[in-house]
Amino acid sequence: MxxxxxxxxxxxxxxxxxxxxxxxxxxxxxxxxxxxxxxxYFPKVSFLKNLPVLSQATLRPTVSLDDTLNYEARQDVQTRTSWNAPIIWELMFDPNFYDKKHLEAKTAVALTVFAVGRYLDAYLNTFLTSAEKHFMVGLPVTFYVFTDQPEKVPNITLAPLRHLKVIKVERYSRWQDISMMRMKTISEIIEKELRHNFNYVFCLDVDQEFKGRFGSEALGESVAVLHVYYYKLPKTQFTYDRNPKSKAYMEEGDYYYHAAVFGGSCDAVKALADYCYLNTMEDKLNNVEALWHDESHLNKYFWLNKPSRILSSEYCFDPRINYMTEVIVHRLVWAPKQYAELRT
Incomplete structure (x- = not known):
């Protein structure tokens, strides 16, 4: 040639x-x-704790314990989907057994969170300190904080094998654009780093607080969480995007999922993030905006690509609700919303 x-x-x-x-x-x-x-994008990194040595191989989930779940332990709620995926509730699993097996397998987990603009001051310290106390305790975990103000990230005390990494990102004027770019950023960091070093990644909103165990029972190939306000409603009341011009358009679905929590293997989460970002961009080119932005696209993705594991609303609960007695453990709760102050 x-x-x-x-x-x-x-x-x-x-x-x-x-x-x-x-x-x-x-x-x-x-x-x-x-x-x-x-x-x-990536050189602007602050290392707040010593990080593990990076690997070049892609790590995959190595533990499958679904056959040990007690689906009959909860007669008051649905514990299995029509495609046979478990819906995780308290009493269905043995936490000590799950942790033991994942420790033996040396399972490593990454958690991503975005704290941009005023969200950092309002929520990040509570999120990180409570995550260190309750999220995947005993497992190697690295918290990835994406922010426009890395110098303001609190330097919290972490247990052995727990790390904190801060990556600087651009701040957009519209919170909708921040939400859109989150998916692009997640895909990029998975491709560059996470897939070489972690079996699983979870992506959470910062305006939440861990209140109880959020442990290895939540790990799976593709993980979604039931939206606390919709899982008991008829499907006709689910707030899917009904605009045929949007790529998020749905006529029907299985459940209504909350975009505040999703996770899975690095490959599965990257596929989800890519789908949401590309379809959001296509909508933007057509001057369309999905009803609930990335959450609308996430619901469309999980309709087309069924999650292998669904977390009950224990894993993303609104503490203002006092009538859902079946949610007997509040593992992760919504922080008080301050949209008027934070989104301006």
Missing amino acids: IYVTVEFFFFLDDRQRISAVFFSCLLLVLSFIALRASFQ
Whole structure:
């Protein structure tokens, strides 16, 4: 190929040779600029704790314990989907057994959270301190904090094998755009780093607080959480996007999922993030915005690609609710919303 290219070059006249050289140099310069730009996002990293040595191999989930679940332990709620995926409730699993098996398998988990603008001051400290106390306790965990103000991230005390990493991101003027770009950012960090070092990744909203065990029973290939306000309602009342012009458009679905919590293997979460981002961008090009933004696209994705594990509303609960007695453990709860102050 090189020989043919060089031979062809000598058949050109002087003007054509100059043009060829010029455009080759231009292409080289543009390639260099693109390469440099691609690294603008990731070098802005603050290491607040010593991080584990990075691997080059893709890690995969290695533990499957669904056959040990006690589906009959809860007669008051649905414990299995029509496609045979478990819906995890208190009393269905043995926490000590799950933890023992995942420790033996050396399961490693990443947790991503975005704290941009005023959300950092309002929620991040509570989120991180409660996560360290309740999220995957005993397992190797790295908390990935994406923020526009890395210098303000609290330096919390972490147990052995627990790490905190801060990555600077751009702040967008509209919270809807922040929500959209979250998916792109998650996909990028999975491809660059997480898939080489973690069996699972969970992605959570920052305006939440851990109140109880959020442990290894939640781990699975593709994990969604039931929205606390919808799982008992008829499907006709689910707030899917009903606009046929949107890529998130749905006529029907299985459940209504909350985008405040999702997770799974790195490959599964990357596929979800890519789907949501690309479809959001296509909507944007068509001057369309899905009803509930990334949550609408997430629900469409899980309708087309069934999650292998569903977490009950124990794993994302609104403490203002006092009538759902079947939710006997509040593992992760919504923090008080301050939209008027935080989204301006």
